Amino acid sequence: MTVVLSIPGPNGLRLRPWRQEDRRALVAAHRDPLLRRRLMTPLTDDAEARRWLDSQASGWDSATQFSFAVAADDDTPLGHVVVKVRAADTAEVGYWIAAAARGQGIAARALEATSRWALGTQQLVRLSRLDLLHAEDNPASCRVAEKCGYVLDELLPPAPPEFPVSGHRHVRTSGC
Numbered sequence: 001m002t003v004v005l006s007i008p009g010p011n012g013l014r015l016r017p018w019r020q021e022d023r024r025a026l027v028a029a030h031r032d033p034l035l036r037r038r039l040m041t042p043l044t045d046d047a048e049a050r051r052w053l054d055s056q057a058s059g060w061d062s063a064t065q066f067s068f069a070v071a072a073d074d075d076t077p078l079g080h081v082v083v084k085v086r087a088a089d090t091a092e093v094g095y096w097i098a099a100a101a102r103g104q105g106i107a108a109r110a111l112e113a114t115s116r117w118a119l120g121t122q123q124l125v126r127l128s129r130l131d132l133l134h135a136e137d138n139p140a141s142c143r144v145a146e147k148c149g150y151v152l153d154e155l156l157p158p159a160p161p162e163f164p165v166s167g168h169r170h171v172r173t174s175g176c
Contacts, residue, residue, distance in 0.1 A: 007113045012073035013106065015081060015113060018056045022069055023049040025077045029098040063124045070110045078106060081114045089128040091118060108147045115148055119174040128174040136166040145170040
């Protein structure tokens with residue numbers, strides 16, 4: 001299934017499923033030290049990118065994970081937004097923006113478009129709640145969550161090794 005979403009605002013951004021030809025841009029984005037520190041699965045080479053992209057396609061096929069490239073008007077990937085189905089009616093969202101594209105409001109615009117799709121127009125799974133988790137030492141993600149109507153629901157204790165620092169759980173429901 002191919003889902004393409006327009007992102008309101010300037011620059012003609014859109015969300016589209018990742019493609020194998022995005023490997024080079026994906027590996028380049030993952031060279032950013034800040035991104036590597038925040039991600040669960042940093043990608044260092046073409047083979048890892050290929051496996052990751054196969055996994056994203058598999059998520060679409062099984063309707064368990066909907067992974068979008070945030071694409072510029074020239075189709076270059078600038079970031080990533082994902083909806084991971086976790087339980088009945090609930091999914092977790094996550095995102096990252098490549099270093100060169102940060103600070104332009106792209107994360108909030110992409111997350112908002114994805115959230116509206118996930119809780120409203122998509123017909124693949126029933127969702128009424130989206131959770132957004134981030135490290136407490138990531139105030140930028142906190143601002144993006146709040147800007148997109150995600151309410152701080154819970155402070156999370158560290159859970160090493162995957163989550164070495166405290167975190168936040170923000171929640172958005174279909175009524176918001």
